[in-house]
Amino acid sequence: MTRWKPTTLTGWGRNRITRTAAARPERPRELDAAVADTRDVTVLARGAGRAYGDAALNDGARVVLTERLDRILSFDAASGVAVCEPGVTFADLLETFLPRGFMPPASPGTAFATVGGAVAADVHGKNHDRHGSFGDHVEWFDLLLADGSTRRITPESDAELFAATIGGMGLTGIVRAVAFRLLPRATPWVTVREKRIADLDGYLESFAQVRDSVTFSVGWIDALARGSSLGQGILETAEFHEDRAMPAPPRPRRVPVDLPSFALNRLSVRAFNELYRRRVPTAGRERQRSFSKLLYPLDALHDWNRIYGRRGFYQFQCVLPDRTARAGLRSLLETIAGTGNPSFLAVLKTLGRTGRGHLSFPMRGHTLALDFPCGGGADELLHRLEAITLEYGGRIYLAKDSLLSRAGFRAMYPELPRFEAVLQRVDPGARFMSDLARRLGLKGAA
Ligand SMILES: Cc1cc2nc3c(=O)[nH]c(=O)nc-3n(C[C@H](O)[C@H](O)[C@H](O)COP(=O)(O)OP(=O)(O)OC[C@H]3O[C@@H](n4cnc5c(N)ncnc54)[C@H](O)[C@@H]3O)c2cc1C
Known part of the structure; x- marks a missing residue:
C-alpha cells in the first residue's frame, strides 16, 4: 500500500504554494503501485523541484517524488551510454563519470536537477551550439503510462510518443x-576566458565570433543598464583543460532565512551588478576553474531562492530566432530597464538548433533569462515581455514559466497539435496532470 503524505510544495521561484499528497517510492515497482493507487485523482512526477514555476506542481492532487529512484543502472564506456533511474542528479553524474573522462551531454545551471526532469524539460546548457540539448542524446526511455503499463520508447518504436515525452513536462x-x-574527453578543469562587453551589439558580435568554435559560452548582462550601456556585461567562454586532478569538493553556503523584501531594491541590485562587472579587468582575463563551478555557479549558495523573500520571484526565459534577436533583445532589455523592478544579472546564451520534442524549448537563436521579485508590477512586466517575445517570433521556456497565457503558448509552440494528439492517445482520461497543464489549457483543462 502506498503511503501518501500531505505535503506542501512550491516551484523553485516560491511564488505559489500548493498542498498535495506525495509518495516517495524507493523502487520502480513501488512507483508502479503508487500510480496504480491514483485511479480517481491526477498524479505527476516530480524530480528535484528545480522548475521555477508550476511545472512540477499538482495542487490538491498527487505527486510522486522520484528522488530515491536514484540508481545508475549501467554504463558502457565504449559507446558512452548510461542507463539511469529518473532521480539520478547531475551531481551524481559528474561525481561518477567525470573521473572517467565523461560528462553529461547537456546540463542545466544546477546540479540538483534530475535526469527525469532533464528529459521532461529537454534541458540545455552552456554548450548548446556544439552539443544540443539533453533530449538529443537520449537513446530510449521506459515510460510508465496512464494504463499502468510500462513501455520502452525509442524514436523507432513510437516516434510521436518519443517526441511528446522529450520536453513534454511529465504529461x-x-x-x-x-x-x-x-560525451567523452571531459576533464574536471576548464580554462575560462572572461571579457567585458560594452553593449548589446558587442554581445551579438562576440557570440557570432565564438559560437561555432568554443565548447561553452555564456553572457551575464546588467539588466539595469540603459542608453548606450544597454546590454553591457561579461562574456565567459570555456574549454577543457588537460589537468585531470579532481578538485576539492565545493563547500556551499546557505541562505538561512527569507530576506525581507526591502533588501532587494534598485540601488542594492545596481551596486551588485556593477561589482560583478568590474570583477573582470578591462583587458579581460583567463583562469582555470573547476568544471562544476563553470556549470553551476549558483549552487555555491544553497537555498538562494530565499533571497527573494516570502513572496518569491518569477523567472522569465525566452529564446528569439537569430534573425530577430538584435531588435527583439533590445526591446526586451529596454522594457526591463525602464521599469522599477530590480533584476539581478540576466543570462544570455546562444542555442544552436531546434530540439527533438514537440514542446522542446530550443531553436537556433539567442536566449535571455532573468529573475524578478514578485509584486511591484512584476506580473504586468512579464505579460509585456510575453508580447515582445511573440512579436519577434520567439518562445518562452515552460520549465521557468509561471505566467504565460494560453494564447501565447499556442502561438509559440507550433507542434502543439501533435503533442495534444499523443496525449489524447496515451492519456485520454488526463491522469497525469500539473498546474502548468491546467493553466495552459492542456488535457482539456477548462
Ligand atoms: C538555478 C537553476 C538553473 C537552471 N538552469 C537551467 C539551464 O541552464 N537550462 C535548462 O534547460 N534548465 C535550467 N533550469 C531548469 C531545470 O533544469 C528544469 O526545470 C529541470 O526540469 C529541473 O529538473 P528537476 O529534476 O528539478 O525537475 P522538477 O522541477 O521536479 O520537474 C520538472 C518537470 O519534469 C517533470 N518530471 C520530473 N521527473 C520526471 C519523470 N521521472 N518522468 C516524467 N516527468 C518528470 C515534472 O513533472 C515537471 O513537469 C535551471 C533551474 C535552476 C533552479
Whole structure:
C-alpha cells in the first residue's frame, strides 16, 4: 500500500504554494503501485523541484517524488551510454563519470536537477551550439503510462510518443529509466576566458565570433543598464583543460532565512551588478576553474531562492530566432530597464538548433533569462515581455514559466497539435496532470 503524505510544495521561484499528497517510492515497482493507487485523482512526477514555476506542481492532487529512484543502472564506456533511474542528479553524474573522462551531454545551471526532469524539460546548457540539448542524446526511455503499463520508447518504436515525452513536462507518463549518451574527453578543469562587453551589439558580435568554435559560452548582462550601456556585461567562454586532478569538493553556503523584501531594491541590485562587472579587468582575463563551478555557479549558495523573500520571484526565459534577436533583445532589455523592478544579472546564451520534442524549448537563436521579485508590477512586466517575445517570433521556456497565457503558448509552440494528439492517445482520461497543464489549457483543462 502506498503511503501518501500531505505535503506542501512550491516551484523553485516560491511564488505559489500548493498542498498535495506525495509518495516517495524507493523502487520502480513501488512507483508502479503508487500510480496504480491514483485511479480517481491526477498524479505527476516530480524530480528535484528545480522548475521555477508550476511545472512540477499538482495542487490538491498527487505527486510522486522520484528522488530515491536514484540508481545508475549501467554504463558502457565504449559507446558512452548510461542507463539511469529518473532521480539520478547531475551531481551524481559528474561525481561518477567525470573521473572517467565523461560528462553529461547537456546540463542545466544546477546540479540538483534530475535526469527525469532533464528529459521532461529537454534541458540545455552552456554548450548548446556544439552539443544540443539533453533530449538529443537520449537513446530510449521506459515510460510508465496512464494504463499502468510500462513501455520502452525509442524514436523507432513510437516516434510521436518519443517526441511528446522529450520536453513534454511529465504529461505523457513517468520516465522510469532513461538511456542517454555521455560525451567523452571531459576533464574536471576548464580554462575560462572572461571579457567585458560594452553593449548589446558587442554581445551579438562576440557570440557570432565564438559560437561555432568554443565548447561553452555564456553572457551575464546588467539588466539595469540603459542608453548606450544597454546590454553591457561579461562574456565567459570555456574549454577543457588537460589537468585531470579532481578538485576539492565545493563547500556551499546557505541562505538561512527569507530576506525581507526591502533588501532587494534598485540601488542594492545596481551596486551588485556593477561589482560583478568590474570583477573582470578591462583587458579581460583567463583562469582555470573547476568544471562544476563553470556549470553551476549558483549552487555555491544553497537555498538562494530565499533571497527573494516570502513572496518569491518569477523567472522569465525566452529564446528569439537569430534573425530577430538584435531588435527583439533590445526591446526586451529596454522594457526591463525602464521599469522599477530590480533584476539581478540576466543570462544570455546562444542555442544552436531546434530540439527533438514537440514542446522542446530550443531553436537556433539567442536566449535571455532573468529573475524578478514578485509584486511591484512584476506580473504586468512579464505579460509585456510575453508580447515582445511573440512579436519577434520567439518562445518562452515552460520549465521557468509561471505566467504565460494560453494564447501565447499556442502561438509559440507550433507542434502543439501533435503533442495534444499523443496525449489524447496515451492519456485520454488526463491522469497525469500539473498546474502548468491546467493553466495552459492542456488535457482539456477548462
Ligand atoms: C538555478 C537553476 C538553473 C537552471 N538552469 C537551467 C539551464 O541552464 N537550462 C535548462 O534547460 N534548465 C535550467 N533550469 C531548469 C531545470 O533544469 C528544469 O526545470 C529541470 O526540469 C529541473 O529538473 P528537476 O529534476 O528539478 O525537475 P522538477 O522541477 O521536479 O520537474 C520538472 C518537470 O519534469 C517533470 N518530471 C520530473 N521527473 C520526471 C519523470 N521521472 N518522468 C516524467 N516527468 C518528470 C515534472 O513533472 C515537471 O513537469 C535551471 C533551474 C535552476 C533552479
